Amino acid sequence: MQNYIPNTQKQKNNFFELLYTNGNLRIGKLRNSIGQELLTPAFIPVATNASIRALDSIKVKELGINGIFVNTYHMHLTPGEDIVEELGGLHKFMNYDGLIFTDSGGFQAFSLGQAITDGVGKIVSIFSKEGRKKQTKQEKLAEVTDEYIVFKSHIDGRILKLTPENSILIQHKLGSDILMVLDECTSPLASYEYTKLSMERSLKWALRCLDFFKQHNKGNQYLYGIIQGGYHYDLRIKSAEFICSLDFDGIAIGGSLGTSKDNIAEILSWIIGYIPQEKPRHLLGIGSIPEIFTAIENGIDTFDCVIPTRYARTGTVFVNEPPNFIRDITAKYYKNLESRKYDFPIEQDCDCYTCKNYTVAYLNHLFYVGEISVMTLLTIHNLNFYNKLLNRIRQAILENKYFEFKKHFFQK
Ligand SMILES: [Zn+2]
Structure with missing residues (x-):
């Protein structure tokens, strides 16, 4: 059944317009405060250090790419959000006016951070290069408490502390258009008990991020909540109910999505109905060709991934x-x-x-x-x-x- 969406369902500030729906299939338009538009569904290439590797911003625009995904953790380490803010924010800094998404920094805190000390409490060790290796004592990466994630810089060994508030502050200073709440990205190998504990902690962090964001936003940035819960039906539902009840501008889906595109489809089918129609939906870290089709036909608007750019660099x-x-x-x-x-x-x-x-x-x-x-x-x-x-x-x-x-x- 085709359905044209009346203008009354446009989101505040015209950030997202749902132009057309047909079942789970959607056509929409995201717009940043500069007035640049991104038609969805859209693939968002990763520009880790405020650059899609091997391309400059002019080339990116010439390719018709109107949305990129920048990593907060990397920009925090170099050159630092204060310098980027002083220079007018990411758009001006990199001479790119398309939509800029930033993550919370949490994922890289796990994937790139190094052990602080052995034996610290509540340590999680998750991502090996493939994100699949068993946990061992030697691979401890970061300390996670209910208050923060502490990790060691992979560049210079500095100890860095990421709280929900300073993750938002860093993204605020970077000046991205779309910000993500701080969450803990649990391993596919994590137990049900740990995934549950972690998901509940991420919900509390989401609230703190939203409060802090509302105090600092000047109306030109948009915050996405993130649904966690791994490959567990009850955890995904609980996370979706809570995140979707809050006043986020958009909803992202993160964490472990199982091991196949069928698992992705299954997880999306559990939760997509909880997300209000008029809110844009982003699937974190997805981007093979079959996965793109899976995401789109399950109601997703945008997705980011390193696949096309990383593959290019390996021939x-x-x-x-x-x-x-x-x-x-x-x-x-x-x-x-x-x-x-x-x-x-x-x-x-x-x-x-x-x-x-x-x-x-x-x-x-x-x-x-x-x-x-x-x-x-x-x-x-x-x-x-x-x-x-x-x-x-x-x-x-x-x-x-x-x-x-x-x-x-x-x-x-
Ligand atoms: Zn070609």
């Missing part, structure tokens, strides 16, 4: 070849010497700068000899692939042909 490009849609041009180089002579672009019908100007043979060569320009060229192709896909998905939703499009896309 993996996105192509219209299901089921994985990726091709490793470096492996091809080693396995098939003929590919050194491939006198054609990554994709014949791709309209990106890289495919219009360079051949696979040349890109292979650049990668092999370690020329850094190849990082830029492959990143451009991959982000253009994602952008084109999201454009086509939005078009298909509007034409009521989403599932037809999806079937065709995966059968190609």
Whole structure:
């Protein structure tokens, strides 16, 4: 059943407009205080240090990317939120006027922070590189109490303390458009008991973040609450009920989402009905091609991920070849010497700068000899692939042909 949303359901300050819905499929528009707009569903590339790696902000805008995700933890360490604020905030600092999302810093506190001391109480140790390794005493990363997360800088060993209030203050000073509440991102390996305790703590932090945000916001920033609870039905429901009852501008879904896109779909199906229709929904850390479809058809508006940019830097490009849609041009180089002579672009019908100007043979060569320009060229192709896909998905939703499009896309 198609449904045009009347203007009365627009959010305050015109931050988010829901333009069209059809079941869980949604078309919306996010707008920042500068007046820049982002059509949703949208993929939000990660710009960890206020830069999408290998691209400058002008290139990012030229690619039509109107939303990026900056990591608060990294910006807090270097150059520091006070310097960014003095220089006019992130938009001015990086010369980018699109929508800037920041996280709370909590995730990196866990994933990058190092052990303070052995034997401190209430220590959690979670993310190995793959986020899967068993906990051991040597991997203790940060101390979490009901009041704060304490961790050691991965850059200079400084001890840093993150409270709900100073996470919001840092993001406030950075001047991002969309801020996230501080939460504890628990490991997929965490027990039910720990996930429950952690989720309940995150709810208290969400309240403190919201209070502090309301005191400091000048009307040009928007705060998202985060639904936690891992892969546990009752915990997700409790978190969703509480977070969605508060006056957040948008709702994010974080934490462990299970191990497959089916798990993601299941978790989203539990909670999506709790989120008010008129609020934008962000899924944290999701971004493979199948996951994007899963997120969109379960009512998600935006999602961030390092996949297309990180893959580019390791020589993996996105192509219209299901089921994985990726091709490793470096492996091809080693396995098939003929590919050194491939006198054609990554994709014949791709309209990106890289495919219009360079051949696979040349890109292979650049990668092999370690020329850094190849990082830029492959990143451009991959982000253009994602952008084109999201454009086509939005078009298909509007034409009521989403599932037809999806079937065709995966059968190609
Ligand atoms: Zn291309």
